[in-house]
Amino acid sequence: MVSVAEITPVDPSAPGRTARLLAMVRRHRVFAAAFGVGAVLRLVTMLGYGPAMWFNDSYEYVSVALHPRPHPIRPDGYSFWLMLLQPFHSFTLLTFTQHLMGLATACLIYALLRIKFRLPKWGATLAAAPVLFDAYQIQLEQMVMSDTLFMLLVVGVITMVLWKRRLTWKAGAVVGLLLALTWLTRSIGLPILALVVLYLLVKRTGWRPIAAVITACAIPVMVYMGWFASAYGKFAMTNSDGLILYMRTAIFADCNKMDIDKYKEVQLLLLCINDPVSQRKDYAQWYLWGQGNGDGTGTGEVLHRWGINKKWSEITNDAASKFATRAILSQPGDYLKVVARDFFRSFHWARPRFPDESTYNMYQFKPYVERDETGQPKRLPKWSSYAGGRTDTDAFSYEQGPPETRIVQPWATIMSNYQKVFYLRGIMVGGILLIGLYGVVVRWRKFGGPVVLPWLGAVGLLLAPAATAEFDYRYVLPAVPLACIAAAITLRRGVTWVRRSPKSSSASEPTTVRA
DSSP states (O other): OOOOOOOOOOOTTSOOHHHHHHHHHHHTHHHHHHHHHHHHHHHHHHHHEESOBOOTTHHHHHHHHHSOOOOSSSOSHHHHHHHHHGGGOOHHHHHHHHHHHHHHHHHHHHHIIIIISOOOHHHHHHHHHHHHHOHHHHHHHTBSOSHHHHHHHHHHHHHHHHHOSSOOHHHHHHHHHHHHHHHHHOTTHHHHHHHHHHHHHHTTOOHHHHHHHHHHHHHHHHHHHHHHHHHHSSOSSOSOHHHHHHHHHTTTOOGGGTTOOTTTOHHHHHTOOOSOGGGSOSSTTHHHHOOOOSSSOTTSOGGGGGOGGGTTSHHHHHHHHHHHHHHHHHOHHHHHHHHHHHHHGGGOSSOOOOSOHHHHHHTSOOSSOOBOTTSSBOOOOOOBOTTSSBHHHHHHHHHTSOOSOEEOTTHHHHHHHHHTTOSOOHHHHHHHHHHHHHHHHHTGGGTTGGGHHHHHHHHHHHHHHHHHSOOOGGGTTTHHHHHHHHHHHHHTTOOOOSOOOHHHHHHTSOOOOOO
């Protein structure tokens, strides 16, 4: 007997992928329109400022990608990303991926708020708007810098933790891996890990997910620290944490108040600054990056007394850490004063021209070609890199062509004019944080509920640089998405101080709805 296989009938009315995609776009047309405008702005930026824009830190990232070794100042996570893209020899591709990261961050914010917390479509879109439209956010994506990758990773971690009502150990392992990547991208990832673990403990998630988070985070970090130890003999992430904290305290540290033993603590004496506090620079970065007078005295860089080649050594870093700790303990009021001053710089109406005019201008879309003293177009600096090689030749080697930013009209002028108007004012960031704080306070019986994690994350990302280094405007931008998430969750049920009944309170818990 011969049997014939039955043919499964095809339903001609079943929608294909394109039809389903169009249907989803129609359901979320408000966000889709905002997403489209954000994508166009990024395209205009790439046309006007290709192949990439540069910051002082950019060249070291490229050098590490070409000459892989642990960097003494910062972790190599972002350089690993450059290494993955290196075969394409294109900074244009690098900035393109970073613009995609920015758009992906906005999508995560919208999906979390719309699907998980049931915000109206316009409300979830509004929360994602700063990432989509802020000119400084777009400019940072066009730079060879780690901040865009860091921001995506942080928002990804917060999204996963808030999305899962009960975090499984498998999801915890994914969160831990993302936290490891966050930590390897920027050192501030360590406090984010501590914050997530604390949140999971308060939620009584259980020991298995928490153990999975810590283990999955620890393994890649430990491997990196072992690699660092093989190069520098110290099991650590960097050789710069003490030096950067020294930089923070140098603007107020008074050795006359620190009770330094001149016979037993010579290393600390070498770090004392001769200038009176009233005559010192008003920005801390000078005392780490300044060029000095060549004799280690006056307003020059004190660290030159240790010798240029020993600046980032373990012994210098340890001595700087002890000096900074002594300064903080001896002058707690002065320390809190400079921390508070830098923290509140984030909330100025106009963007502060700080720490200096040169740094301020690096975050600007300029509609003209910068020129050197001879009138020629400005080239990349010819610095020796810590990884080996030279900054300008390494950038040329990576690109296989001229890496300098090319200003192309009319696109450059469009973005330059756009940046003068469309960015989130500091006072608005402060207002958004205050809304999130309100959400934490009214949920005090639940330790802040789901609002506390993104809110503390945002405050921490603003406070940590002020406490350990110094204010820089680019440090504000990764905090904004978390602040917007906290404020949006707070406002999803309106503003009220009236205590909900048990029935309405249970109904207010976030549940997943169909997108």
